Amino acid sequence: MVQIPEGASKVDVLIIGAGPAGVMCATGLARAGINVRIIDKREDKVMAGQADGIQPRTIEVLQSYGLADPLLKHGNQMHMAAFYNPSPTGGIERTGRAADVTAPTARYPFEVTLHQGEIEKIFLDAMSEKGVQVDRAIVPTSLEVSSDPAILSDPQAYAVKVVLQHMSRPESQQEEVVYAKYVLGADGAHSWVRKTLGIAMEGENTDYVWGVVDTIPETDFPDIRNKSAIHSRNGSCMVIPREGDVVRLYIQVEQAAFVENGRIDKSKVTPQHLMEVASKSFQPFTISFPHEIMWWTLYVIGQRVAARYSLHERVFIAGDACHTHSPKAGQGMNASMNDTHNLSWKIAHVLRGWSDISLLKTYEFERRKYAQDLINFDKKFAALFSGKPRSDDNEDGVSHEQFLEAFQTFGGFTSGIGVHYEASALVDPTNQHLARHLRIGERLIPQVVVRAADARPENIQELIPADTRYKLLLFPGDISTPAQKEKLGDLAHALSAATSFRRRFTPPNAPVDAVFDIVTICTTPKEEVNFTDVPLALRSHWSKVWTDDEQLAGGVGGKVYETYGISTTEGAIVVVRPDGYVSAIAPLDGVKYLDQYFSGILHT
Template identity: 50%
Template structure:
């Protein structure tokens, strides 16, 4: 170890080094450490956020968090958002509520609502979960250089430490020490102005709008009746929208006047020093008049101003060995509430793929699907954001603006993109891990989309079980065998033949199963409780009483039943559904010996 007057240097090795502890970084670190991967996460900030930044979770993000066992705490803390109100000027010019509707039109979401909650609380939940596995965030630690090996054979070998990163760690009384980290993979989750992205010479393609927005979190004292709903207000003075938050707080996004002189000409960014929370609130009051908006107990939790940038990185990695995620990949306006939610989706998509490659379970080619899936989503998000922003900022139709946007156009746009905003409608395109060939067998188990929630009945003890709770983010593919009605002899015989085929040498369980580490098989019969017992299920891979289910109604009558019908699966022909570790459907196959062969061919595309 070389000695320096004020520093010391050491070397270390790690599977994955994550730079940045925002939502994308802590999400990926938590997923990887729980999967048994050697991971480190560093952040330049000496302390975590205390307020501000992102403001909530959409329905799909709640489902993802639940798959890690983390949603319940956030649901308790956050402010549930069920309704959306829209205010516009009436003929006399006074503001009037013109619409009250559901905040989310995602009927097949497990939670058909969002929650308002500060980013720091969401990050804290991930940090606490990481620490249960011994992983702690390294704060006040900054990367100063990043170099990747140029040797092709090393880049192709996922076990090679191809990245060399120098970290500088701030110490007490102005001291510092440096460390050379050799990493197999590096993830840049370091925000919109990503250092990692710049070092990799990855351009962010897009533009910056001319609109300046103020944001303020406060404890309101107001007579606006919809203060605990998402509320859009359009008036002759401009526009704003409000989001209810935890602890009775609200967040207000408000468009600043066109003559607002807050842009720094040198950087093109909004200069916070040229405005104040009082100026932002003054604009809020102009737009809201005659409704009142005061600050209770002088509690302003956080505020800022910004210029909307709508950009997406031209690529998401260099040789799939140094990657980027979250705001490092894409930036957009907050109006659709997608910033943190998109970042969580990126890491959820990437973590299981890194796990498989690092454990030697999958080819390096699997990592290419991270960019193909998530960059396509980001491009769609930017296109939506542009349309939404234009509509949101356009003048409303009035006598002065006869060509302005009508209320019907505004509502129509919201309906059109609701499945996108909620995250429920994301569909990944066909690829090595998305095979829609047999979609017709289960038309509502849409290949490339996440599984629709449904209650089934445990065959052994009769308790109701939500299918999503059977799909934890534990790095395993879930093999959902819809085995028909096993009270019918022909259906039972077919199921036996299929189960026997899965474990034959040469088929997927035998070739890729790794003693239960890769696959978790669950069996669902269309039979009813009065006709079928748990003992009637033929033994299957990983067979256990807790993995056999009936598509029936709970004996007390409240829940369950109709699952086969919901998914479009024939009650006797059945189907096999392959669910990826991230909860998205990779393949639907016929319930037959040939179907097992096709499933084997599917996994042969990327597993080792």
Template identity: 55%
Template sequence: MTTGSFVDVLIIGAGPAGLMCATALASAGIGVRVIDKRVTRLLTGQADGIQPRTTESYGLGDRLLREAVQLHMAAFYNPSEQGGIECTDMKPDITPNARFPYKLALNQGAIEAIFLDSLNSNGLGVDYSVIPTSITFDESKLSDTIAHVVKVTLQHLETSSSPGRTETVNAKFVLGADGAHSWVRKALGITMDGDQTEHIWGAVDLVPDTDFPDIRNRTAIHSVNGSIMIIPRENDMVRLYIQLSDRDVIDPASGRVDKSRMTPEKLIAVAQKSFLPYILKDAQDVDWWTVYVIGQRVASKFSAHERVFIAGDACHTHSPKAGQGMNASINDTHNLAWKLVHVLRGWADFSLLKSYEFERQKYAQDLIDFDKTHAGLFSAKPKTKSFEDGVSHEENFKAFQTFAEFASGVGIQYEESTWINAKHQSSAPNLTIGQRMPPQILIRTCDYRPYDIHEYLVADARFKILVFAGDVNDEMQLAKVYALAEELEKPTSFLRKYLKDAQSIESKFSIVTIVAKTKGPVKMLGIPVLFRPHWSKVLTDDTDVTQATGGHAYERFGIAQDEVTLVVVRPDGFVGTIALASHYDDLNKYFAGFMRVLV
């Protein structure tokens, strides 16, 4: 039996990328449906590294911090002159410019569960054992954002709750987050450009029995017997990424990787040689394992007609040892989700969706370039007295330092465009337009409670307008603040122009005022009402009552205290543009580039 339905967004694939997007859309009230070919959700294994940017971005930090292992130190082991390996260096494995400066490790199944619980709280779930079989467009209506122009035929597999059922879903937009072998990508005829390296690796999750001293630190082992990466994990487990040779897994007849030639016991046996002189005993219980060949590719396109998008492994693949796969996938749909919300609500012009490919494809290529260097160095033979052509520890460590900020996610920068305007970068020279807003402790003016600015930048599809108002106890400075408020209250201002009927400014824009430290208590009620929409949204650049945290934000960002400076933070946390009050009209022009006047 064939049935039909209508939905705003159909998401194909319930991995981290798909679930991130579904959670964001559902939270914004967008109609969404998620399907996946798997019989049930992932329970363990696969990706496990969580970078600082991911922890700080999506309102998931509290649960991640409870369930995950924190990684604060990196250890480096290299060949010893006495044979075997020895520790040659230990360095903090942290990102200083991150709210949570350390990495986390938790299996992908547990991370997906966090998203699923959030999705369930909105009354939604995932339809498992369902696959797409065809996709077509109504090309006559592609420019009509409210039209259901994408038709997808779905087949319910024998393991589904309605085996054999065929249905048609009519969607306004479709997201293909269905992995490296993406059906959506292939159906759209999108190619993957890049290379597959000759590096073969195995991965195994186990509870180790070993005398290796750094088993609970993120550790890179370069041994003459092969390289290993150690990632500490939850429940006393660790993950071992183990370099394999062709003879371990290549089928001589076909020349291809044959996973059946490898077992977890054989993986551990390979690792035991690289651990010498330390002992790694045979594992009694292996939680998960796999074998893979590193492929580094980027999709030639990330969308078709800005109606069907691909994300995550469907549009970029790379090695897992830098902890980028799941993080990059989540960041893809974090970038896309708010744009879909704005277009579906009629807030933004259809052209906003072009920014997804513009921003994320460039990032993906940078990621591949990074990964080629990282994976190549890590897989190369170490330099020894008998092998002078190998890779030295110094080379590996230099790469480790060079790519640390990029790998953490906090160093990602989008290029200038309609959506990233750096015209007035000099107004806040140390607050980089095109990068995410950095963390900063400020003091809530009304009750002196310290808050990180990130707590005011929740991913709720609204633009955040940070008003650095200076010393509002100074009459001349306060006059500048009132003059700006008067201009922004006009119907032609970006704060008013895109509202309809009785719609409040706070429904589209979240205004947060940050005042400079004063000699006495801040006269909060003297600030224009526009800049204090709620008692909690006026912050002071001061230290907390213990003098232990906070302060120096104006100095840190290079913002003048005798000016009024506006910082526009996009819904995904990236700084979109900055302007002084005297150039507020440039903010009108910025939003006019993609926002729509409601009629």
């Protein structure tokens, strides 16, 4: 047992860094009732610039926390992308337009752009509702992880000691010692936590240098409010429209003058220089910059992934602390928030005593594989975007067709929709054939269903909120027929048995749906179905029974079984883990299989 010295602080989870990854984690943990503290070296939240693009899958994730509405209200939506290439007569010309998002199953088929400070505010407000605030102007100065195996194996032990410096206090009161059960380093690309742990970043820098400017331009460029990829003889540009009239410009610059030993000397370039480059690249269209520069920066494109994501599953890193890449595909903030969306519920389960501490190993297993895939994608995309365009005097350059094909081919990846977690204790693809089109290891595909009790239509993703519970989606077919009704009754009996996973892994005196939230989606027509047709043992509330039918207004709904590839007679039980990913599928008589599956994840 760890002895906490008098005067020291203690906390279940200490988060270092209040960027997107940090505030996402703090929000998830606070809502799970975990004692969490988040610190940041900044005296205030980000006021301008930084990351600004939210991809379709991340919008779905935010919605699972009930946080998508302010994003959609205040952000700019990008539905279309435009492509410009060198014109035979000089300057550039538009060579095509296409949908910005090429992910057919996206619930939100667009990107949302909004500056990072406003995105962080969404989480800060949600955290505040749970009594959690960011402690600011604080930096860590030392971090020690216990080497005692007994302490490390005890998920409730305060295994990490962190010394903090409060920069706003008088010198004699600056030092604070904190003991934490778990620590998250979400402290950016130059992560102090990562360096302290001695974790290497693996990868390399490219020789592509880009500038970024946020401003309100004056222009006759017709696609200034669409995402626009510009390949000109003067270099490449990307236009990202933002909230209000704001536009972000990514501008390729000549690297030779600015890179020294792999780093940029910002003193040798100014925003005015970037504007001049942009003006030349936009010709024959005119663009000027009469308004203030809200934010600007320079960067060298690099692709790196941390060699590991944790130390003893006690200290973790997330976001830019463990992966860096180019920003033009809009992945950085999205990857960061989805890192901690993956991690927070796992920490909550371990701290509640629901799962063994070994569950936390799946964080690195799942998210590092994704980061490696992201880096591989980014190398291809960055090379295509930064490469010289094909022309009469550069036949080996990048053609419009090549770029468009890559843009559309990678759509499932850039949107986040195609993220796939490989087989593990959490992800069991054994019964994939029961739902042929609902891939185990990927997020639940959105579809509209109709509530049995009142015919209210709703997206099925609304039935799987990020509330730390496993969702058991029952697909029994038409429960008005004797055969399917009998199958459902047998399932209710099996799940009610004292030996079933549902009974064994629900804590004593806890509500029946504390760990497993059961939702039934049948095919009985809405005019005939009764929510009471589902056995009481399978419905904790009248709102837990739905049907795969069109809504009363018609035209929407009635395609879940078809879309998922589920037989209306054979049926299926779809297990959705707390972060919205399908993790297992069982037959309707597969309670014994689920007993075995959950025995590998949960314990009493």
